[in-house]
Amino acid sequence: MSRPEHIAPPEFFYNDEEAGKYNSNTRIQSIQAEMTERAIELLDPEGPSLLLDIGCGSGISTSIAESYGHVAVGMDISPSMxxxxxxxxxxxGDMLLADMGNGVPFRAGTFDGVISISAIQWLLNADKTCNVPQRRLNRFFETLYSSMRRGGRAVxxxxxxxxxxxxxxxxxxxxCGFAGGMVVDHPESKRQKKFYLILQAGGMRTLNTSEMSIEDEKVVAKKRKLKRKHDMSTREYIVHKKDLNRKRGRLSVPKDSKYSGRRRKAAF
Structure with a gap:
């Protein structure tokens, strides 16, 4: 199957028809939601944060970031999306129509963190004579670094x-000033293999992607989810999980009611 960036520029490829698929295809929504949750785990934000979602598309990743208690600003080149x-x-949060290859148009130190799902490969797309990949990469990472607070992470x-x-x-x-590297999930699987670029804009936080395996990441993620669960009441946690499953496009999520999370009486 051809890569989308080989077919047309993103503002044309992601037209009304393609945007409609993101709004109606439960498989697409589920995959996007799963990758967004993984990106937030790797981001490891220190409490509620102001996040930039680059290539936010139809808003799936932005809404999931907000469901975790963050404030998110979306940025995309496609009006339809x-x-x-x-x-x-x-x-x-706000939504901005902009081309990331022209730079991140925010003042210095604005964002605590950055996420991006299935977007930055488009920076290498030379679909116009004015689009020189190396120039677009330089402009993107220079302005991205400037827009982040020192110590902030981008995944x-x-x-x-x-x-x-x-x-x-x-x-x-x-x-352009970042430290970081790659984390590859499921490296043995051609179908499930996922690449995550993890960057840090200076600061004192420790970032070591080279020594953290996917198994280590799963342990860290599990502990983080358990901590988040313990910080919520039973009802809050159940409602939170239902909301996430609805955002993933699952149709069999039970409706909320006054009985959600209520302890059942023992049966005799």
Missing amino acids: LSVALESQEVE MQYYPESDRSQQMILDTAKK
Whole structure:
């Protein structure tokens, strides 16, 4: 199957028809939701944060970030996708129509963290004579670094086309001031393999992606989920999980009622 970035520029590829798929296809919604949750786990924010969602598309990732208690600002190049986000998703933060290849248009130190799902591979797309991949990468990472507070992290899931393109992205990010590396989930599976670029904009937080395996990450994520569960009442946790499953497009989620989370009487 052809890669979308080989078919047309993103503002044309993600037209009304393609945006509609994101709003109606439960499989797409489920995959996007799963990758967003993984990105937030790797981001490891220190409490409620102001996040930038680059390539927010139809708003699935933005709304999930907000469901975790963060304030999120979405940014995308496709008017059709942003229209779906504003109409169909319960997104509370602002949405910005912008091309990430032209830079991140926010003042210095604005964001505590950044997430991006299935977007930054488009920076390597030379679909116009004015779109020089290396120039677009430089502009993107320079302005991204500036827009983040020192010590803030960015986690960007994407699909590298080759080892060369993957190295090009990482090298450019480091030249622009970031520290970081790659985490690859399910490296043995061609179908489930996912790449996450993890960057840190200076600061004192420890970031060591090279020594953290997927097994270690699963343990950390499990402990974090348990902590989040213990911070909620039983009813709050149940309602939270139902909301996440609805955002993933699952149709069999029970409706909320006054009995949700109520302890059952013992049967004799």
